[in-house]
Amino acid sequence: MSRDLDALIALIYRQLKRWAVSRSRIISIIIQPLLWIIFLGLGFGTVFSAQNIELSSTINNSTITKYIDPSIIRSILSKYFTAIFGGVDYITFLITGMAAMTAFIGSFISGISVIWDKQFGFLKETLVAPASRKTIILGRIIGDSIINTVQSLIIILLALLITHQINPLGIPIALLYIFMMSLGFTGLGVTISLKFSSMEGFQMIVNLLTMPLMFMSGVFYPINTMPDWMKVIAIMNPLTYCVYGTRYWLAGVKASLGFMNPVTSLIILMLFTAIFATIAMFSFEKTTIED
Amino acid sequence: MPMDEIVIVENLVKKFKDVTAVDGISFTIKKGEIFALLGPNGAGKTTTIHIIATLLRPTSGRVFVGKYDVTKDPNKVREKIGIVFQDPSLDNQLTAYDNMYIHGKLYGLRGRELHEKIMKLLEFVDLKEYAYKQVRYFSGGMRRRLEIARSLLHEPELLILDEPTIGLDPQSRAKIWDYIHMLKKEHDMTILLTTHYMDEAEELANRIAIMDHGKIIALGTVEQLKAMLGKDVIYLTLDGNAKEFCEKLIFAKDCNIIGNNRIELLVDNAPRYLPEIFRIALTNGIGIREVSYRRPTLNEVFLHLTGRELRESLEETPSIIQKLPLRWRRSR
Incomplete structure (x- = not known):
């Protein structure tokens, strides 16, 4: 038992150490959400802001402006936009979603590192070790999830510079949601990667999965204004609950569907994680170098 | 089962889809001997070794390491063996020390004892001064030496070397041979090695099994094999x-x-x-x-x-x- 714990720690140590020495990986993981934040956030941020609407050209019928003060129209529009995004401006809405998405994308990167290890042999080293394979793969999943959570934290800290609508006290709780989600998706990524020997095959599957999951999670737009069929997918998407939880604890955004609240979201994330981490553990148990 | 036999292979067959890689081979390895599987590429040597190392399941036949069946008690077998694969299996991003450290942890070593063993073995393969260098800066020979050191860390009863000198320059090759001689002489280590170099098998092995197309076509000491001619x-x-x-x-x-x-x-x-x-x-x-x-x-x-x-x-x-x-x- 103590040896299994040692193996678990060894693998966590290995994943963290590898991450710490590969600066390019850290940067590339953080650059992507930053680009989304800058281009989508600033781009749409001004669209969804009442201050920038040219009222005179929109309402050229002077009878309306005669009776209603344009500043009232502005204030109504402003309230409307804040309501849509659950009480915050668009950039805050996006950034809080991006915090979750950073860890989500990172989760699949660890699947790539499994394939990498397959090709460069380190996987064999873990396969011939007498330590329990379940703990070996669990150590790996936990290690990568810690990394993903730290990367999300970096995004959140950057967000503090961009928007003042984030509550710093909510950060630790938000990170718990992110860590849970990352464990689950890393488990899924690892399970898939054990079945693939080529980077290309894995990448294809991952792209097919990540894009829809990302758009159907409410990262970019609220889930409660989605068309009904999209809502169905969003409810089945584990990422939705992480985005919801993160946003709730960071910015108090309550945009949700039916039964969603901070507690049910966390429970659902935990269930999801338990299922996929277990699947990953059992599929690694059965792994030979034939696949 | 006699105790002096550390590996017993009985009618081992391994098929990959429609290709038969290993076709009904049997042999035993005695404690303290160096046993070589000699044959051209594709003869089934590596497949045989992977089955002994519990990385592949045999299609039929039985394989014992110590008194454990490789399919029934893989974890017991894994404790007993140290293996150096044909392709490198190091983590290039990590230092030599970390590669050893993680290996030690996976085999239940810890603390001071682990640290001392790592330094002793790095010294044995002349890599002590490179302990804290990342493996990606190592030459092929250094990597192979590090892998040998790593495979010895948990004091295995059986050391398996798959093509230990493939792709190495003559000096590195001679060095690896020296280590193998030393292991045999000073620790009475049982070693199973595969090679496609005749001189390597002749130089190192007590007994040689010549493999071709998944079968053992001759088995004996160098002298016995040469006596055929x-x-x-x-x-x-x-x-x-x-x-x-x-x-x-x-x-x-x-x-x-x-x-x-x-x-x-x-x-x-x-x-x-x-x-x-x-x-x-x-x-x-x-x-x-x-x-x-x-x-x-x-x-x-x-x-x-x-x-x-x-x-x-x-x-x-x-x-x-x-x-x-x-x-x-x-x-x-």
């Missing part, structure tokens, strides 16, 4: 019909035609038979253009045993005719 091999280049000449040389144990009018004669005592050969050539009007003889090495043994396959490769690649002898059994 007798004491000497005579090579002759002739003017005239080689096949007919072969039939005249009744004193030879075997006579093979290799290439254009070249023959290979297996005899017990080459110096004594050489005058006889000249006499027969003279009476039959056959000219001898060139003659040489040498003691058989494993190289000759191997060609002797695998002639069939070599003939096939000859037809495909005529440019190597000079190097690879085409052989016929002498018809008596």
